Amino acid sequence: xxxxxxxxxxxxxxxxxxxxxxxxxxxxxxxxxxxxxxxxxxxxxxxxxxxxxxxxxxxxxxxxxxxxxxxxxxxxxxxxxxxxxxxxxxxxxxxxxxxxxxxxxxxxxxxxxxxxxxxxxxxxxxxxxxxxxxxxxxxxxxxxxxxxxxxxxxxxxxxxxxxxxxxxxxxxxxxxxxxxxxxxxxxxxxxxxxxxxxxxxxxxxxxxxxxxxxxxxxxxxxxxxxxxxxxxxxxxxxxxxxxxxxxxxxxxxxxxxxxxxxxxxxxxxxxxxxxxxxxxxxxxxxxxxxxxxxxxxxxxxxxxxxxxxxxxxxxxxxxxxxxxxxxxxxxxxxxxxxxxxxxxxxxxxxxxxxxxxxxxxxxxxxxxxxxxxxxxxxxxxxxxxxxxxxxxxxxxxxxxxxxxxxxxxxxxxxxxxxxxxx
Amino acid sequence: xxxxxxxxxxxxxxxxxxxxxxxxxxxxxxxxxxxxxxxxxxxxxxxxxxxxxxxxxxxxxxxxxxxxxxxxxxxxxxxxxxxxxxxxxxxxxxxxxxxxxxxxxxxxxxxxxxxxxxxxxxxxxxxxxxxxxxxxxxxxxxxxxxxxxxxxxxxxxxxxxxxxxxxxxxxxxxxxxxxxxxxxxxxxxxxxxxxxxxxxxxxxxxxxxxxxxxxxxxxxxxxxxxxxxxxxxxxxxxxxxxxxxxxxxxxxxxxxxxxxxxxxxxxxxxxxxxxxxxxxxxxxxxxxxxxxxxxxxxxxxxxxxxxxxxxxxxxxxxxxxxxxxxxxxxxxxxxxxxxxxxxxxxxxxxxxxxxxxxxxxxxxxxxxxxxxxxxxxxxxxxxxxxxxxxxxxxxxxxxxxxxxxxxxxxxxxxxxxxxxxxxxxxxxxxxxxxxxxxxxxxxxxxxxxxxxxxxxxxxxxxxxxxxxxxxxxxxxxxxxxxxxxxxxxxxxxxxx
Numbered sequence: 068x069x070x071x072x073x074x075x076x077x078x079x080x081x082x083x084x085x086x087x088x089x090x091x092x093x094x095x096x097x098x099x100x101x102x103x104x105x106x107x108x109x110x111x112x113x114x115x116x117x118x119x120x121x122x123x124x125x126x127x128x129x130x131x132x133x134x135x136x137x138x139x140x141x142x143x144x145x146x147x148x149x150x151x152x153x154x155x156x157x158x159x160x161x162x163x164x165x166x167x168x169x170x171x172x173x174x175x176x177x178x179x180x181x182x183x184x185x186x187x188x189x190x191x192x193x194x195x196x197x198x199x200x201x202x203x204x205x206x207x208x209x210x211x212x213x214x215x216x217x218x219x220x221x222x223x224x225x226x227x228x229x230x231x232x233x234x235x236x237x238x239x240x241x242x243x244x245x246x247x248x249x250x251x252x253x254x255x256x257x258x259x260x261x262x263x264x265x266x267x268x269x270x271x272x273x274x275x276x277x278x279x280x281x282x283x284x285x286x287x288x289x290x291x292x293x294x295x296x297x298x299x300x301x302x303x304x305x306x307x308x309x310x311x312x313x314x315x316x317x318x319x320x321x322x323x324x325x326x327x328x329x330x331x332x333x334x335x336x337x338x339x340x341x342x343x344x345x346x347x348x349x350x351x352x353x354x355x356x357x358x359x360x361x362x363x364x365x366x367x368x369x370x371x372x373x374x375x376x377x378x379x380x381x382x383x384x385x386x387x388x389x390x391x392x393x394x395x396x397x398x399x400x401x402x403x404x405x406x407x408x409x410x411x412x413x414x415x416x417x418x419x420x421x422x423x424x425x426x427x428x429x430x431x432x433x434x435x436x437x438x439x440x441x442x443x444x445x446x447x448x449x450x451x452x453x454x455x456x457x458x459x460x461x462x463x464x465x466x467x468x469x470x471x472x473x474x475x476x477x478x479x480x481x482x483x484x485x486x487x488x489x
Numbered sequence: 490x491x492x493x494x495x496x497x498x499x500x501x502x503x504x505x506x507x508x509x510x511x512x513x514x515x516x517x518x519x520x521x522x523x524x525x526x527x528x529x530x531x532x533x534x535x536x537x538x539x540x541x542x543x544x545x546x547x548x549x550x551x552x553x554x555x556x557x558x559x560x561x562x563x564x565x566x567x568x569x570x571x572x573x574x575x576x577x578x579x580x581x582x583x584x585x586x587x588x589x590x591x592x593x594x595x596x597x598x599x600x601x602x603x604x605x606x607x608x609x610x611x612x613x614x615x616x617x618x619x620x621x622x623x624x625x626x627x628x629x630x631x632x633x634x635x636x637x638x639x640x641x642x643x644x645x646x647x648x649x650x651x652x653x654x655x656x657x658x659x660x661x662x663x664x665x666x667x668x669x670x671x672x673x674x675x676x677x678x679x680x681x682x683x684x685x686x687x688x689x690x691x692x693x694x695x696x697x698x699x700x701x702x703x704x705x706x707x708x709x710x711x712x713x714x715x716x717x718x719x720x721x722x723x724x725x726x727x728x729x730x731x732x733x734x735x736x737x738x739x740x741x742x743x744x745x746x747x748x749x750x751x752x753x754x755x756x757x758x759x760x761x762x763x764x765x766x767x768x769x770x771x772x773x774x775x776x777x778x779x780x781x782x783x784x785x786x787x788x789x790x791x792x793x794x795x796x797x798x799x800x801x802x803x804x805x806x807x808x809x810x811x812x813x814x815x816x817x818x819x820x821x822x823x824x825x826x827x828x829x830x831x832x833x834x835x836x837x838x839x840x841x842x843x844x845x846x847x848x849x850x851x852x853x854x855x856x857x858x859x860x861x862x863x864x865x866x867x868x869x870x871x872x873x874x875x876x877x878x879x880x881x882x883x884x885x886x887x888x889x890x891x892x893x894x895x896x897x898x899x900x901x902x903x904x905x906x907x908x909x910x911x912x913x914x915x916x917x918x919x920x921x922x923x924x925x926x927x928x929x930x931x932x933x934x935x936x937x938x939x940x941x942x943x944x945x946x947x948x949x950x951x952x953x954x955x956x957x958x959x960x961x962x963x964x965x966x967x968x969x970x971x972x973x974x975x976x977x978x979x980x981x982x983x984x985x
Contacts, residue, residue: 163737163846164875186743207685218685220693221662228937236937237930242842244876244914246648246697247922247929248956249938250661253693257685274743297603301626303717305783331785378683382603409683439604439682461688463677466944470689473940486688 073102073146077123081105081147084115094148096128097141098449101148108153110170110227110235110266117264118233120147126479127231129260131172131199135206137371138445139259140457143483151201154266157181159241166241168225168269171201187272190216192358201265207257210358211308211324214407216273219256225269226252228262231475236263243271254470260481261489262474276326279307280336281350281357284343286311286319289392293385295321296406298342300381304335309407312356313388315399321406322354361401362414362446370417373424373447377402377411377431383438387411390434398423409440421450428455436460458486502563503542506587509559510545513552518593520544529588532573532580533635537920541568541582546590550668550676550706553589557704558674560587566950569704571612571640575647576838577919579699579955586950589704591642597621598707605712606665606682611642611705615649618710627712630657633915634823645705648697650915652748652822653779655873657713659915661696666709669695672702672946682709694941699917700952702945716781719747720791721815724776724798725769725805729753729868732774733848735801736872739778740845742797744790749873750777750822753852756829756867756880757821763828766821769805776872777822825869826880833865833882835891837898840916841905845875854904855879864890864897876914877905903928918956926958939963 081087081103090101105116120127125146130136132152154170157178161167162185169178175193178200182188191203192210209218216222225239228251238251255265286292292311299309299321308324321343325335340347362372379387384406391400391413398419404411413431415424424447432442444457461467464487471478471489483489510519520526521543530538547553560567566586573580582588594610597617601607602625607618615636618629632651633639639649645667650659657663666680679692686692695702726732732751739746752760752775757768768775778794780787791808798806809815829836843851852868859866867880879901883894902912902925912918912925926935935957943963945951953960 161844161846163741164844165740166844209685213684217658217662220690221658230937234933234937236934238934238938240911240929241909242844242875242911242914244650244654244659244842244871244874245911246650246659246915246917247911247913248918248926248935249694249941250648250697251694251937251941253661253690253696254941256690256693258689262689274745277743300605301602301714303714303783305714305786327783327786328789331783331789334785335783376685378681378685380601380604380606380682382601383683410685435683441681441683441687443687458687462681462686463679463691464688466671466677466691467689469944470691470694470941473944 073125074123077125078103080119080123081116084119085112090148096145096148097137099141099145101128101145103146104148104150106150106153110229113149113229113264113266114233114235116147116149117229117231120479121232124477124479126482128481129264131202132174132197134195134198135202138206139484140452142481149264151199158267160185162187165272166269167272168241168267169200170267171199171265173200174198175200175203182272183275186275188275189270190222190273191219194358194360196364200268204256204265204268205258205260209410211310211405213410214306214308214405220253222270223252223256223268224271226255226265227267228255229264229266231263231477231480239269241269259485261471261485262480278327278329278332279351280325280332281322281354282325282336282339282343282347283320283322283354284347286321289385289388292319292321292388292406295343296384299323299339300407302338302342304338306407309405311388311403311406311411313391313402315395315401319388360412361403370448371446372417373415373419373451374445375413375428375431376443376445377413377435378440379409379435379438380440381409383435383440386434386438390430394427394430398427400427417448421454424451425454432459461486502565503585503587505563506556506559506565507543510556513555514545514547518546518548529570529582532570532575532578534576534578534919534921537578537581539582539584541588542585544588544590546593548593550670553704553706554670554674554676556587556589557670557672560950561672561674561948564948564950566953568952569642569646569700571643572614572638574635574639575643575917575919577913577917577921579647579917579919581920583953591640594706600625602627604682606709607712608707608709609641610707611640613641615639615641615644622712623715626715628715629663629710630713631660631663634826641708641710642705645696645708646698646700647917652750652871655749655871656745656747661693663711664692664696664708665711667692667695667705668707669703669705672948672951676706680709699919699955701942701955703951718784718787719779719781720787721777721779721809721818722794723768723807723818724778724803725772726774726776726803728773729852730849731802732776733852733872735776735798735803736848737846738797738801739794740873742793744793746778746794746873747781748777748779751775751870751872752822752825753868755865756825756869759828759832759867760821760825762831764820764824766817768821777818829867829880829882833884835883835885837881837894839877839879839881839898839901840913841877841902841910842914843875843877843905843908843910845873847908848872848875851904851908855901858897858900862893862897864893866897875910920955923956923958926956
């Protein structure tokens, strides 16, 4: 299999069907610089590139807007970088049906702007600035709003993909309720571009609520955070989000978002204030850093911090926060995320020693696993990625390999980036 | 070597599985007597009947996995059955196969309020999950009309919905994890108590796969907080046009009710005859609208809904004043399918979906179809999400009536597809609608779904003949890679 250079025939095959250019270092996928960059502008164009790549045994790494390309493991090979930013059109916004269909390379922000004009929203947060619709889907990122609306998994109703062999396939449709055939969309969500290339997606939308209120209160310690989060989720205030912000060393803040009609929101925000105690404050604007990951946006070229996704049963929140605090003696860890949904993110500075980071990942993994969840290293400096298994233990891996083998038998799509080296 | 329809299975294969079952299960759990086998010849879709070769009723996951392993060893097809309430023939047995019944796996293992989770066995009845969670202030949201008898395992296989999925979603949105016996007879855990397990979302593919990818032996579900306030209102309109317009207006106003259900005049007539639900007299259509949530929020939403219904021609709005009143309103709606038996000896239930805004147009087209064919159609549906349940009425004793009803029924599905909808919103494809799949999906689409099937069930023994009209043999797929994978050769991946 060619890696660094392509044969003339292979290069011609791709450039015959698509605008191509030679890759530059900035096109690197977590340090792996591809040979060619192909930028088709339609699903058919993507299919043509993938057929050409299949004909010459080329590996292909799809890229949306390139905001999470370093996540996962570096690919073992990347002959062609498949740039999907040219698939950036809104296909259909049926406001009366609360449905939107868009091409995968459109940015999430642009899609939100379109549907926002009709007082609607796609209920998934833009946690990584500039992310594409497709990238958000295949990396399955989520923010505070997942508490009520779920994730891409709960919002995606139809999908168009191009398989590794260049065949275009659709699943689902443009109605919310549909159980005809297998739900291929679910398999694509969080698949990191290893099963097929997503080119179009259709989502259900939600109305933008008339009023919002954020109620914020400091927490004394991990146990206090756990107790308050439990009180809020079991209350009748119907929170739209329950977020914890847990900086290194000391302090912590719990924030509850309440959404709805103006009068109802007033009353419920007051109820939440009552639950959160004397120091609770209320605002009509999101607090700083709302829906952002704790690692921020590192500067171009700078070493990236270790970024983790932590999941746990709700009763495990206190244990996860306590573990992070205990580890502070070794490496500083900032945690933030959905205390009410059991999903948080953690950041460890890039300059932290590799051994310290490895030990911290192990400890967090152990705690999360004890509470029914996992700790995945989304991104990290190269030395850390070399030292830890970013994905951690994965149940049913053998079955996942069989699915991969069916969709991409030659392992040419984003090879090696995913769990178990898939 | 492989078989997708099981037609090639030797009788000796079933005999071998029966022997294995007799070793693993108590005597009562293995049924070979023909008269007793016939008890299982159909599910809720009673016009398809097949007597299975063997029925087994395991009591735990180990027994169930042992039986499936024996099926795999002898290439014997099998079909899983929960309570047998499905309406698409998804649990229709295989004549040369084993029917695996989960009705003895009925333990509710855990209800954990602090985690908002319950762990249940597949045979547990849907409503029993809610009953177990209610003392903790919680319930299980998906509520198919058959919730008093249908099982969680069946719900998982069919991705069941219900009246309240407009706001709360389907089974897929409420199942967090499942232990699954794969068609190889292996027990694997998919998903987890916490969300977003790393790796492919295999659970997401299994939910709604109609028993073709394996059998769940334990299911972890999300529990939902019981709402502070529930308001159920019955609204009478002169026509389905008015009721449809009111529905659209409510959604457009940004109100998300827990449910908006519609029944037309014929469906109302049937419900009245059956359960005396006291729906508004002379109504051309009724809406059952339910709002739930925080009390203040519901109060304001109700005021808006009331105004919008009035603006769109509602002549009567009856707010349920107590739980008994609410139950009566729902009784009319939830008994509608059975009630149609009062006005017609036979009927076909359809389950098509259309974009909500196409409702008036599609209802007119259905009325025209009915008028031109002389076949009566009663309409009961989840108006909020465009999921139609036209009841196509006929008398099988009249020659040609069954065929005429089938034709109208098929034409309705075509209408749904033409409007960008689906052939099934919650009942599943089963055997009933497999022939319609190519009208909704291309060969490439169906072929891609088969890749999933081949990964889970390369022998094609798990509920064969369902969903897909012409499943291809897994070994036949052109261009399949043979031999070791490049990664494996490079020493980067292990073989499992």
